[in-house]
Structures are given as C-alpha cells and as structure tokens.
Amino acid sequence: MPSSSPRVAILGTAESSLSLSPLDRFGDLSELLAAPAYDVLLLDLPGPLAGQALRSLRLSESYRFSLIYCCRDQDAWCTALGDGTPPVDLGALTPLWRLWKERFALFNRGAAPERFETRVLAWLWLRSRGDIHALRDPQVPQHYRYPLLEALAIDESVNAFVWLQLMTQQGLLEEGELVDRLRLCIDCGSGRLNYVDVCAECHSLDIARQPSLHCFTCGHVAPQEHFLKDGLLLCPNCLSRLRHIGSDYDRPLENYRCRGCQAFFVDAAVEARCLDCGQVHEPEKLRVREVRHFRLAEAGRLRCRQGFVSETSHSEQFGRLNLLGARTFREMLGWQIQIVRRYREPAFSLLGLRFVNLASTLAKLGELSGHALVDSLVERLQEAVRETDRFTRSSEEHLWLLLPNTGAEGLASLRQRLARVAELLKTSEARDIELRMVGFSAPQDLLEQEDGELLLARLAGELA
Known part of the structure; x- marks a missing residue:
C-alpha cells in the first residue's frame, strides 16, 4: 500500500545547522544518489553548494521533477532549479507532496514525460508558480542561460532562446518578467561586444580629445x-x-582630432566590435534580444491535462478550427482595434463563448463519448463561421472568435446560427453543459484606451 506521507531526506555538510533527527541525513551527494530515491529533499547547504547539488540532482532521473528545498541562503541556481525555502512547519510538506503526486498522475493522462518539451512542461505543471528562470552568466557568449532547460535537455542539443520563442508562439509558454535587453553580433550571435569611438571621417581608432x-x-x-x-x-x-x-x-x-587623417570633429563615431568573431557593426544594426523569465500559459496547462498525443487530444480537435495561440490572437485583436480607432472602419466583432462544465462533462463521458461530443461541437462551429474568422482558446471552457469586417448585425446573425450548438448541448449526454455568449462590435462598443488584453478581460468577466 503506498505511503500517505513522503520520505524526506536532508543533504547537509558537517557544519549543518538543521537538526531534525527523525529524518535521514546525508553528508555527501554521491551517498544520497546511491540510496533509494526519496520523495522530498532538503538541502542544508550554503547557496553556491546548494546550487551545484541541485544541478546534479536535476540531471538524475530519480530527482528530475522532485520537490527539493534549499534551507539556507539561495543563489540564482537555487532559484532556477529549486522549490524555494521549505515551510517553517515541516509537517506542511505532506500536503505539498500529495498535491505534487496528484498533479503528476494527471499530467499527460498518466504518460511519462519522455521528450524534452514534455519534460519542461511537466516540471512547470508540477509547480503552481514554476518559472523558467534566466540566469546571468558572463562565461556564455550571450550572457544569459536557462539552467532548467539545460538540466532537462539531458543529452539533447537545444537552443534555449529559439525553443522558448517557438513555445511562446505556440501559446504553450508565456513571457514573464523582463530581465535584460541584449545587443548581439549579426554574424555569430555573441553578446561579447566592444563599443569603441572612431574617427567620424576615416573610422580610424587612433583619435584623441584635443x-x-x-x-x-x-x-x-x-x-x-x-x-x-x-x-x-x-x-x-x-x-x-x-x-x-x-x-x-x-x-x-x-574636441576630437584624428591622428590619421587630421580631421577635427565634435562627436566620434561608434563601432561595435565582436570579441568572438571580430566583425565590426554599426550599433543600430545589431540584433536586439529581450531576456525574460517564462511561465506555463493556459494553453500549456490544457496540453498537460489533456495529453500530448494529437490523435486523442481535445485541444487538437479544436485546432481544426482556425485556432491561434493566445498571444497571436491578442496581437491581431489589438491591431484591429488600432485600425478602427484611427480610421473608424472597417468594423469588426468579437464573440466570446463559454462552455460551462465542459471539462467535467468530458471526464464523466469518458474517452470515446467525450471525443464524439467535441467532434460534434467543432463541426457545428465550423458550419456557423467563415474561413476568415479566427479562434483562440484561453481555457478549457473559453473560446474566442474574431470576426473581421463584421458589424453588430453580422454578430447578431452569427449568434442565431450558434443557437444550433446550444441545441446540441441539450442532449442527454451533455445536458450539464451550458453555453454562454458575450459579443462586442467596434467601433461603437470600443472604450477609450482599451486594448485587446483589457477587452478580453472585460468580456471574460461578463461570461463568469
């Protein structure tokens, strides 16, 4: 019978200040890895040592996703790879571990995370506030690295920045706090750049203030x-x-004189010289990259709950509609708002649909009947909308429809056609599902200073 309490161990040095006699204690990381895996670990080590231990633990299959807390001061590696400080009352570890177990059982319909993408999403899914943290490191050419991605990549070669951009475009991840903004070499992508003053006439480096x-x-x-x-x-x-x-x-x-061509000038020209490949660039032509933390988006949570196999995923069935990622949809909506606000035309409409109790009903119906119901919903929606309309799904229950070149009359007509979907939901199998709708037409319904994100939030409140 599985235990209802976690097995907890402490990894600490001889100078360890944490005195918890009932718990197993290890003074060496190799001893801990050689022992049977524990459910929860407490690292009673100084910040730098705890960070190094965390890197090794996350590379180990036994502790890749486990709850690991750092008891002392935390360095940046602890923040990126750990679960923070442990609760004051260590008895609170039990409900945290049970929640972790429940979420792990729900992830990907019980299938183990084998691919790099699923490993990263699983790590975030298991932590309600899990982030992919950017860590400043002057030893790498681009000055920043993502320790979590490096640990979960195992033997795969992954370009962290490109992969994060791709996951964000797909709507699985969303941008968090902006950490830094980098200028990168156009040729090799390095951020190791030297900015030098040169002669405004001949671009010689040999200039002097005179x-x-x-x-x-x-x-x-x-x-x-x-x-x-x-x-x-x-x-x-x-x-x-x-x-x-x-x-x-x-x-x-x-104030400047060039010793080469003898020219006088007020301000020197500036060149960016790459210290890795040696190329010279004008500063304004350098590649600009924003460095951010990232977190799991709502679409990513949907995928974690519903599974990553496209043939059986309800989310993928909805993808047969013209489904966009949440960020792309917001940008398109914002662009429509800007056009209407400036030119007052062409009109457009936004329709929000909420299928109340959809997730619980699908779970109750089971795999086969649930997919049949989703198929019916998608077919009815496809019949009601045009090819030029665009959808996004902000949660399991919320579906948003952007209708270009559609005014209030066209929106009202669409709502009538969608009544067929409501009729479908009145069947015995789906009687617990309620369809709620909220509409918006621009320019008449547009509020001053309201952008796409605020508009979606306002309409979502009306669907609650």
Missing part, C-alpha cells in the same frame, strides 16, 4: 599648442595676437 582654437581674424582652426609661441597666443596662419576670447578667438566645438 583642445583647439578658432582665430576670428582669418578663421583658422588648429590645435591649441599651434597657437602658443613664447608664452603668447598667436595665430599660426595670420600671426594675429589673440588677447580676448570671444572677440579675438574662441574654442570651437570640435
């Missing part, structure tokens, strides 16, 4: 030392004596 004078009599401009003769200021061109600044001479704005 004070100069401007003679008002003849207009000659030259370095200040050329005007000094026997302790007096004399113009080397017209030999006029310069007594008073402002009337005889002044100091021009040109």
